[in-house]
Amino acid sequence: MFYQLKIAEEKDFNRLTSFVEKAGVSSEGFESLIDYFVIMESGEHEVVACIGVEPMEEYGLLRSLVVSDKLKQAHILTLFQSIQALAEQKGIKHLFLVTNKDASVQFLSLMGFDEIEQTSIPNQLLSIDHLKGSLEQANAKIMVKSS
Template sequence: MKQIRTANEQDIEKVSAFLGQAEVSSEGVASIIDHFILLEDAEQKILATLGIERIEQDGLLRSLVISPGVDQTNLLTLFKSAISLAKHKELKRLFLATNKQASIQFFAMLGFEQVKMDELPGHIESSNHISQLLKKADPMFMVSQIEK
Protein backbone atom coordinates (compact mmCIF):
# COMPACT_ATOMS: atom_id res chain seq x y z
CA MET A 1 0.00 0.00 0.00
CA LYS A 2 1.32 3.43 -0.96
CA GLN A 3 0.57 6.69 0.79
CA ILE A 4 0.97 10.31 -0.28
CA ARG A 5 1.39 12.97 2.38
CA THR A 6 2.92 16.36 3.13
CA ALA A 7 6.35 16.12 4.74
CA ASN A 8 7.07 17.48 8.22
CA GLU A 9 10.14 18.32 10.31
CA GLN A 10 10.66 14.67 11.26
CA ASP A 11 11.19 13.92 7.55
CA ILE A 12 14.10 16.34 6.91
CA GLU A 13 16.89 13.75 7.19
CA LYS A 14 14.94 11.08 5.31
CA VAL A 15 14.11 13.48 2.43
CA SER A 16 17.67 14.83 2.28
CA ALA A 17 19.07 11.28 2.13
CA PHE A 18 16.57 10.26 -0.58
CA LEU A 19 17.49 13.30 -2.69
CA GLY A 20 21.19 12.65 -2.11
CA GLN A 21 20.90 9.07 -3.40
CA ALA A 22 19.52 10.51 -6.64
CA GLU A 23 22.28 13.15 -6.73
CA VAL A 24 19.71 15.93 -6.40
CA SER A 25 20.62 18.89 -4.20
CA SER A 26 18.95 18.91 -0.81
CA GLU A 27 20.04 22.48 -0.18
CA GLY A 28 17.30 24.41 1.58
CA VAL A 29 15.11 21.35 2.19
CA ALA A 30 14.96 21.96 5.94
CA SER A 31 13.46 25.42 5.46
CA ILE A 32 10.74 24.24 3.06
CA ILE A 33 10.05 20.72 4.35
CA ASP A 34 6.34 21.52 4.79
CA HIS A 35 6.25 22.27 1.03
CA PHE A 36 7.24 18.68 0.10
CA ILE A 37 4.92 15.90 -0.98
CA LEU A 38 6.09 12.35 -0.29
CA LEU A 39 5.00 9.04 -1.78
CA GLU A 40 5.81 6.24 0.66
CA ASP A 41 5.38 2.49 0.76
CA ALA A 42 3.81 0.54 3.64
CA GLU A 43 7.11 0.67 5.59
CA GLN A 44 7.25 4.48 5.18
CA LYS A 45 10.16 4.23 2.76
CA ILE A 46 10.14 7.20 0.37
CA LEU A 47 9.37 6.21 -3.23
CA ALA A 48 9.02 9.73 -4.67
CA THR A 49 9.32 13.38 -3.66
CA LEU A 50 8.14 16.66 -5.11
CA GLY A 51 8.92 19.98 -3.47
CA ILE A 52 7.60 23.50 -3.96
CA GLU A 53 10.00 26.37 -3.42
CA ARG A 54 7.99 29.45 -2.49
CA ILE A 55 9.23 32.59 -4.24
CA GLU A 56 7.06 35.58 -3.36
CA GLN A 57 3.47 34.56 -4.23
CA ASP A 58 4.59 31.88 -6.69
CA GLY A 59 5.92 28.36 -6.35
CA LEU A 60 8.65 26.56 -8.25
CA LEU A 61 8.40 22.78 -8.45
CA ARG A 62 11.70 21.12 -7.62
CA SER A 63 13.30 18.00 -6.22
CA LEU A 64 11.19 15.58 -8.24
CA VAL A 65 12.78 12.21 -7.58
CA ILE A 66 11.02 8.98 -8.47
CA SER A 67 12.11 5.46 -7.56
CA PRO A 68 11.92 2.75 -10.22
CA GLY A 69 8.54 1.07 -10.18
CA VAL A 70 6.48 4.18 -9.39
CA ASP A 71 3.71 4.13 -11.98
CA GLN A 72 2.04 7.01 -13.82
CA THR A 73 -1.03 6.84 -11.58
CA ASN A 74 1.10 7.45 -8.47
CA LEU A 75 3.01 10.18 -10.29
CA LEU A 76 -0.23 11.88 -11.31
CA THR A 77 -1.48 11.74 -7.71
CA LEU A 78 1.85 13.17 -6.49
CA PHE A 79 1.49 16.17 -8.82
CA LYS A 80 -2.18 16.67 -7.98
CA SER A 81 -1.23 16.65 -4.29
CA ALA A 82 1.47 19.26 -4.93
CA ILE A 83 -1.07 21.47 -6.73
CA SER A 84 -3.47 21.08 -3.77
CA LEU A 85 -0.64 22.00 -1.40
CA ALA A 86 0.15 25.10 -3.49
CA LYS A 87 -3.52 26.10 -3.25
CA HIS A 88 -3.47 25.51 0.52
CA LYS A 89 -0.31 27.67 0.82
CA GLU A 90 -2.15 30.39 -1.18
CA LEU A 91 0.28 30.48 -4.08
CA LYS A 92 -0.88 32.23 -7.24
CA ARG A 93 1.11 30.24 -9.83
CA LEU A 94 3.28 27.15 -10.03
CA PHE A 95 6.30 27.08 -12.32
CA LEU A 96 8.39 24.13 -13.41
CA ALA A 97 11.39 23.47 -15.59
CA THR A 98 11.97 20.27 -17.54
CA ASN A 99 14.54 19.11 -20.05
CA LYS A 100 12.39 16.19 -21.18
CA GLN A 101 10.23 16.97 -24.21
CA ALA A 102 8.22 13.80 -23.51
CA SER A 103 7.00 15.18 -20.16
CA ILE A 104 5.41 18.31 -21.72
CA GLN A 105 2.21 16.43 -22.57
CA PHE A 106 1.97 15.01 -19.02
CA PHE A 107 2.31 18.48 -17.48
CA ALA A 108 -0.17 19.96 -19.98
CA MET A 109 -2.68 17.36 -18.80
CA LEU A 110 -2.23 18.80 -15.28
CA GLY A 111 -2.99 22.33 -16.50
CA PHE A 112 0.54 23.61 -17.16
CA GLU A 113 1.29 25.74 -20.21
CA GLN A 114 4.67 26.20 -21.82
CA VAL A 115 6.30 29.65 -21.44
CA LYS A 116 9.50 31.09 -22.85
CA MET A 117 12.40 31.97 -20.58
CA ASP A 118 11.87 35.69 -21.24
CA GLU A 119 8.25 35.35 -20.06
CA LEU A 120 9.30 34.15 -16.60
CA PRO A 121 8.86 36.72 -13.82
CA GLY A 122 12.20 38.07 -12.58
CA HIS A 123 11.88 36.49 -9.14
CA ILE A 124 11.51 33.03 -10.69
CA GLU A 125 14.18 33.52 -13.37
CA SER A 126 16.72 34.70 -10.80
CA SER A 127 16.03 31.90 -8.32
CA ASN A 128 18.96 29.71 -7.31
CA HIS A 129 17.21 26.59 -8.62
CA ILE A 130 16.72 28.05 -12.12
CA SER A 131 20.28 29.42 -12.15
CA GLN A 132 21.64 25.94 -11.34
CA LEU A 133 19.46 24.32 -14.03
CA LEU A 134 20.60 26.74 -16.71
CA LYS A 135 24.25 25.78 -16.03
CA LYS A 136 23.50 22.11 -16.79
CA ALA A 137 20.76 22.08 -19.40
CA ASP A 138 18.52 24.04 -21.71
CA PRO A 139 15.22 23.55 -19.88
CA MET A 140 11.70 24.26 -21.04
CA PHE A 141 9.50 26.19 -18.63
CA MET A 142 5.84 25.74 -17.81
CA VAL A 143 3.36 27.55 -15.58
CA SER A 144 -0.01 26.77 -14.05
CA GLN A 145 -2.40 29.29 -12.50
CA ILE A 146 -3.58 28.14 -9.10
CA GLU A 147 -7.33 28.49 -8.85
CA LYS A 148 -8.77 29.48 -5.51
Protein backbone atom coordinates (compact mmCIF):
# COMPACT_ATOMS: atom_id res chain seq x y z
CA MET A 1 0.00 0.00 0.00
CA PHE A 2 1.10 3.57 -0.73
CA TYR A 3 1.59 5.99 2.19
CA GLN A 4 2.41 9.68 2.12
CA LEU A 5 3.94 11.93 4.79
CA LYS A 6 2.97 15.54 5.32
CA ILE A 7 3.24 18.29 7.88
CA ALA A 8 -0.17 18.83 9.43
CA GLU A 9 -2.09 21.99 8.60
CA GLU A 10 -5.11 23.64 10.21
CA LYS A 11 -7.41 21.83 7.75
CA ASP A 12 -6.10 18.49 9.18
CA PHE A 13 -7.00 19.36 12.77
CA ASN A 14 -10.28 17.41 13.01
CA ARG A 15 -8.90 14.31 11.26
CA LEU A 16 -5.79 14.34 13.45
CA THR A 17 -7.60 14.78 16.76
CA SER A 18 -10.16 12.14 15.83
CA PHE A 19 -7.38 9.68 14.92
CA VAL A 20 -5.45 10.09 18.18
CA GLU A 21 -8.53 10.18 20.39
CA LYS A 22 -9.79 6.93 18.82
CA ALA A 23 -6.49 5.40 20.01
CA GLY A 24 -7.10 6.72 23.54
CA VAL A 25 -4.40 9.42 23.30
CA SER A 26 -5.01 12.98 24.46
CA SER A 27 -5.23 15.69 21.81
CA GLU A 28 -4.93 18.49 24.36
CA GLY A 29 -3.00 21.45 22.99
CA PHE A 30 -3.14 20.35 19.35
CA GLU A 31 -4.65 23.69 18.25
CA SER A 32 -1.40 25.54 18.91
CA LEU A 33 0.85 22.68 17.77
CA ILE A 34 -0.77 21.64 14.48
CA ASP A 35 2.23 22.57 12.33
CA TYR A 36 4.49 20.59 14.69
CA PHE A 37 2.85 17.30 13.64
CA VAL A 38 3.75 14.89 10.89
CA ILE A 39 0.90 12.80 9.51
CA MET A 40 1.17 9.63 7.46
CA GLU A 41 -1.80 9.11 5.15
CA SER A 42 -2.98 6.24 3.02
CA GLY A 43 -3.64 6.73 -0.69
CA GLU A 44 -7.25 7.48 0.28
CA HIS A 45 -6.09 10.34 2.59
CA GLU A 46 -6.92 8.34 5.72
CA VAL A 47 -4.60 9.15 8.66
CA VAL A 48 -2.68 5.96 9.52
CA ALA A 49 0.03 7.43 11.78
CA CYS A 50 1.11 10.66 13.41
CA ILE A 51 3.70 12.11 15.73
CA GLY A 52 4.16 15.60 17.06
CA VAL A 53 6.70 17.66 18.92
CA GLU A 54 5.87 20.19 21.62
CA PRO A 55 8.52 22.93 21.47
CA MET A 56 10.06 24.73 24.43
CA GLU A 57 12.94 26.95 23.29
CA GLU A 58 15.68 24.67 21.86
CA TYR A 59 14.03 21.59 23.39
CA GLY A 60 11.15 19.53 22.10
CA LEU A 61 9.02 16.77 23.56
CA LEU A 62 7.90 14.09 21.12
CA ARG A 63 4.28 13.27 21.77
CA SER A 64 1.17 11.62 20.48
CA LEU A 65 2.78 8.84 18.49
CA VAL A 66 -0.14 6.86 17.13
CA VAL A 67 0.45 4.16 14.53
CA SER A 68 -2.07 1.99 12.71
CA ASP A 69 -1.47 -1.75 12.94
CA LYS A 70 -1.28 -1.74 9.12
CA LEU A 71 2.19 -0.20 9.20
CA LYS A 72 5.56 -1.91 9.28
CA GLN A 73 8.61 -0.88 11.29
CA ALA A 74 10.10 0.80 8.21
CA HIS A 75 7.08 3.16 8.08
CA ILE A 76 7.58 4.06 11.74
CA LEU A 77 11.26 4.73 11.08
CA THR A 78 10.31 7.10 8.24
CA LEU A 79 7.81 8.85 10.52
CA PHE A 80 10.52 9.40 13.17
CA GLN A 81 13.01 10.67 10.58
CA SER A 82 10.39 13.15 9.35
CA ILE A 83 9.58 14.53 12.80
CA GLN A 84 13.29 14.90 13.53
CA ALA A 85 13.76 16.86 10.29
CA LEU A 86 10.76 19.07 11.13
CA ALA A 87 12.10 19.71 14.64
CA GLU A 88 15.50 20.72 13.25
CA GLN A 89 13.80 23.00 10.74
CA LYS A 90 12.01 24.73 13.62
CA GLY A 91 15.25 25.22 15.61
CA ILE A 92 14.81 22.38 18.09
CA LYS A 93 18.21 20.93 18.99
CA HIS A 94 17.25 18.35 21.64
CA LEU A 95 14.32 15.94 21.23
CA PHE A 96 13.00 14.24 24.36
CA LEU A 97 10.46 11.46 24.69
CA VAL A 98 8.96 9.26 27.36
CA THR A 99 8.19 5.59 26.86
CA ASN A 100 7.29 2.74 29.17
CA LYS A 101 7.96 -0.05 26.69
CA ASP A 102 11.33 -1.84 26.64
CA ALA A 103 10.91 -2.75 22.95
CA SER A 104 10.58 0.96 22.16
CA VAL A 105 13.82 1.71 24.03
CA GLN A 106 15.71 -0.74 21.83
CA PHE A 107 14.20 0.67 18.61
CA LEU A 108 14.82 4.27 19.67
CA SER A 109 18.39 3.51 20.71
CA LEU A 110 19.06 2.32 17.16
CA MET A 111 17.75 5.70 15.98
CA GLY A 112 20.23 7.61 18.15
CA PHE A 113 18.13 8.26 21.26
CA ASP A 114 19.86 7.80 24.62
CA GLU A 115 18.13 6.95 27.87
CA ILE A 116 18.65 9.56 30.61
CA GLU A 117 17.66 10.02 34.25
CA GLN A 118 14.60 12.13 35.09
CA THR A 119 16.90 14.56 36.90
CA SER A 120 18.51 15.37 33.51
CA ILE A 121 15.28 16.77 32.01
CA PRO A 122 15.61 20.52 31.38
CA ASN A 123 13.41 22.65 33.65
CA GLN A 124 11.71 24.24 30.62
CA LEU A 125 10.25 20.85 29.63
CA LEU A 126 9.03 20.10 33.15
CA SER A 127 6.37 22.79 32.70
CA ILE A 128 4.69 20.76 29.92
CA ASP A 129 1.60 18.99 31.30
CA HIS A 130 1.94 16.17 28.77
CA LEU A 131 5.42 15.39 30.11
CA LYS A 132 4.31 15.47 33.74
CA GLY A 133 1.54 12.97 33.00
CA SER A 134 3.86 10.70 31.01
CA LEU A 135 6.43 10.60 33.82
CA GLU A 136 3.76 9.24 36.18
CA GLN A 137 3.40 6.05 34.10
CA ALA A 138 4.88 2.87 35.54
CA ASN A 139 8.35 2.11 34.12
CA ALA A 140 8.59 5.55 32.44
CA LYS A 141 11.90 5.97 30.65
CA ILE A 142 13.17 9.29 29.30
CA MET A 143 15.22 9.39 26.12
CA VAL A 144 16.90 12.25 24.27
CA LYS A 145 18.51 12.81 20.88
CA SER A 146 20.53 15.93 20.18
CA SER A 147 21.35 17.29 16.75
